[in-house]
Amino acid sequence: MNITPELVRSVAKNSRLALTEQEVAQYTKDFENILTAFAQLQQAPVQGIQPSIQPTMVLNVTREDTPKPCLTQEQSLSNAVQLHKFIKGPRLS
Secondary structure, rough: OOOOOOHHHHHHHHHHOOOOOOHHHHHHHHHHHHHHHHHHHOOOOOOOOOOOOOOOOOOOOOOOOOOOOOOOOHHHHOOOOOOOOOOOOOOOO
């Protein structure tokens, strides 16, 4: 596939991107390089190799969920800077 500046402008328009002429020229080169890299990948000898959907083993490393006694209100507020009968965290903006 030949990447042209018109194709880059069309993709940019569909993506609602305003590109300068310098950006159009740069993206034209970049897209051509990307397609060249994919063409090289297509040349890789992969006959007889099974596809690998999950490259690493997935193991369940979670612990058993067993109920334990909770802290009392006094224990949970023992290190609080200000006591308001609740834990006061930082303000989120």
